[in-house]
Amino acid sequence: MERSGDGQAGSGSGNAVGFRPLYRQVYDTLLKRLADAVWQPGQILPSEGQLAAELGVSQGTVRKALDALTADSLLVRRQGRGTFVADHDDKQSVFRFFKLRPDGDGTGMPTSRVLAIAEATASADERGRLDLVRTARVVRIERVRSIDGRLCVSETISVPASLFPGIAGLELPNTLYSLYAIRYGITIATANERLKAVALAEREAGLLAVAQGTPALEIDRVAVDLEERPVEWRLSTCLTQDVHYRSVLR
Amino acid sequence: MERSGDGQAGSGSGNAVGFRPLYRQVYDTLLKRLADAVWQPGQILPSEGQLAAELGVSQGTVRKALDALTADSLLVRRQGRGTFVADHDDKQSVFRFFKLRPDGDGTGMPTSRVLAIAEATASADERGRLDLVRTARVVRIERVRSIDGRLCVSETISVPASLFPGIAGLELPNTLYSLYAIRYGITIATANERLKAVALAEREAGLLAVAQGTPALEIDRVAVDLEERPVEWRLSTCLTQDVHYRSVLR
DNA sequence: AAGTGGTCTAGACCACGCA
DNA sequence: GCGTGGTCTAGACCACTTT
Known part of the structure; x- marks a missing residue:
């Protein structure tokens, strides 16, 4: 692996450009391989010595x-x-991006x-959130979710059609992010959420079988992949x- | 610094008890000094070499x-x-435990x-949250907060009276956690929050000058110090x- | 120039899981 | 017993800040 910012009888003392540590370059190299799905989720990597x-x-x-x-x-x-390679299918990883937990006992497993x-065609909101051009196409998924068998979430999911060809024809699993990873080689790295309290509109109230105007938590999430x-x-x-939304501040 | 789990012509090969790395012991030693406020916020520590x-x-x-x-x-x-020593007074640190941000522009600075x-005397709820005995005393603070000048939060804060002697007689700053640190040597390490959507009760509606029943975000937070x-x-x-509550999932 | 944290290396040894 | 990651050390050099 080449050094980026040293040696070579340079121009005096410091580099004008940013210094990039070697381990950062190694990080990027390995990250690229993960993004390109060179190694599959759950698979073992070469040992430290071999990679070195x-x-x-x-x-x-x-x-x-x-x-x-x-x-x-x-x-x-x-x-x-x-x-x-982290396998975001196993039980502990399901809750990495799922912060709704039951108030009392129960596993809190969502269905x-x-x-x-x-x-x-993408709406203005969708174009803004997903950084799309005006003519872009999206796939929209509407679903309801239950926690410990209790119906409590209604959601609309939008993804760029170009990134997920054929997804509209698939049988969707409970955990979408593992589908993204395995079938499309897209790994969700982070998600940014904005939470608000709202009064349920007629449509959502119907879906969730409660009275219109019931207070509900609205979560607006944009998920970002390894390449940001x-x-x-x-x-x-x-x-x-x-049920409540759990957040740990450090 | 003493090793904990090696040498000494021991009982064969492995330790039955948990292995505790040296750096962990150093971590605990330094953490203890921070908890005991040996070094004050903002103050410089000895160099790596000196500590070593x-x-x-x-x-x-x-x-x-x-x-x-x-x-x-x-x-x-x-x-x-x-x-x-981290100084949780500076601008960037104010937002470590304050997740409410304005929807549009603005600094979002709370007052x-x-x-x-x-x-x-502590209520049952307070005893449960703060792990107190039945006769324990607490200090209760009620306040309202504005973001960018807009009134939007009403809150009740409870702390054990034994940990914060005399706090009821003080002029309270905007950021309570720096008061805890500087005056009482108590550093907040993490906070656990549970969020729900609720309909405003009459009292809170009055304090916030909106109609009763307005949907609002309820945040139930327990803050924990360095000794957990x-x-x-x-x-x-x-x-x-x-305003919205911002959460970043990684 | 001196002092600090940051990077990089090389090598020894330890704890763990497995065959 | 072997291979893996985990810890610990010692030393060299680099980048950054201050004197």
């Missing part, structure tokens, strides 16, 4: 890059076994029922009678 | 502990200058007006007409 030899850096430098990717929830490291799925592209917009309306 | 010599470990081990404390937002490191402050003691319970009711 391949990339021509020390094991410590590879370690630092791997640790950073682990901190970003893209890898999972298990002492004595190896380093794996879903799709009401409609169709392709359309916005790839999904999700507008959820949640009843919070028996 | 004092504790009898290598510089790399000290570094790992300092990096962990930095990741926990307890320290700030500045290349070429030194390592400092406060205290309505009442008084000591009382719950030290503050805060129940906030927020209008979200021009």
Whole structure:
């Protein structure tokens, strides 16, 4: 791996351009491979020593890059076994992007029922959230979700049709993000949510079988992939009678 | 610094008890000093080399502990200058525990007006949240807050009277957590929030000058200090007409 | 120029999981 | 017993800030 900002009888003392550490370059190299789905979710990576030899850096430098990717929830490291591509299907990972928890006991495991799925030209809102041009097409998914069997979420999900060809014809799993990862090689890295309290409109009230005007939590989420592209917009309306949104501030 | 789990002609190969890395012990040692307010917010710590010599470990081990404390937002490191105790007074830190942001432009800087402050015997809710015995006393603070001059939050804050002697007689600053840190040596490490959508009760509606029944965001927060003691319970009711709660999922 | 944190390396040893 | 990640060390050099 080439150094970027040193040696070479340069122009005096400091670099005018930004200094880019070696481990950062290793990070980017590995991130690229993850984005390109070179390694599949759940699969094991080469050992630290092998990667170090391949990339021509020390094991410590590879370690630092791997640790950073682990901190970003893209890898999972298990002492004595190896380093794996994070599998966002397993139980603990389901809740990474799902913050609604039951007030009392219960697993809080969500289930879903799709009401409609169709392709359309992007609305102004969709173009704004997903950074699309005027003629762009999106696939819109409408569904309701239950937590521990209790109906409490109604949501509309919009994704660019160009990124998810054929998704409208698929049987959708309960956890969409694993579908994005496995079938389309798109890994959700972060999601930005804006929460508001609203009074339920007639339509959502009907879907959730409660009175119109009932207070509900509105969650406006834009999910972003490894390359920082916005790839999904999700507008959820949640009843919070028996459920709450959990947030941990550090 | 003593090793905890090695050497000493032990009982074979592995330790039955948990293995505790050296850097973790260094972390705990430094954390203790921070909790005891040995170093004040904003103050500089000894250099890595000095700490390493004092504790009898290598510089790399000290570094790992300092990096962990930095990741926990307890320290700030500045290349070429030194390592400092995080000062949660500066502008960027105000928003660490304040997630309400204006929908449009504006700084979103909050202001406060205290309505009442008084000591009382802890209610059942307060005892549960703050882990108190039946006879414990608390100080209750009621206040309203504005964002960019717009009235939108009403909240009740409860703290154990034993931890904050004399707080009822003080002029309260806008950012309570810096008061906790500077005057009482209590640093808030994390806060757990539960959000719900509710219809405004008559009292809160009056305080916020809107109609009873208006949907509002209810935030139930328990703040925890460095020793993981719950030290503050805060129940906030927020209008979200021009403001939203921001959450970033990683 | 001196001092600080940041990067990078090389090597030793430890804890863990598995065959 | 072997291979993996995890810890710890020692030392060199780099980048940044201040004197």
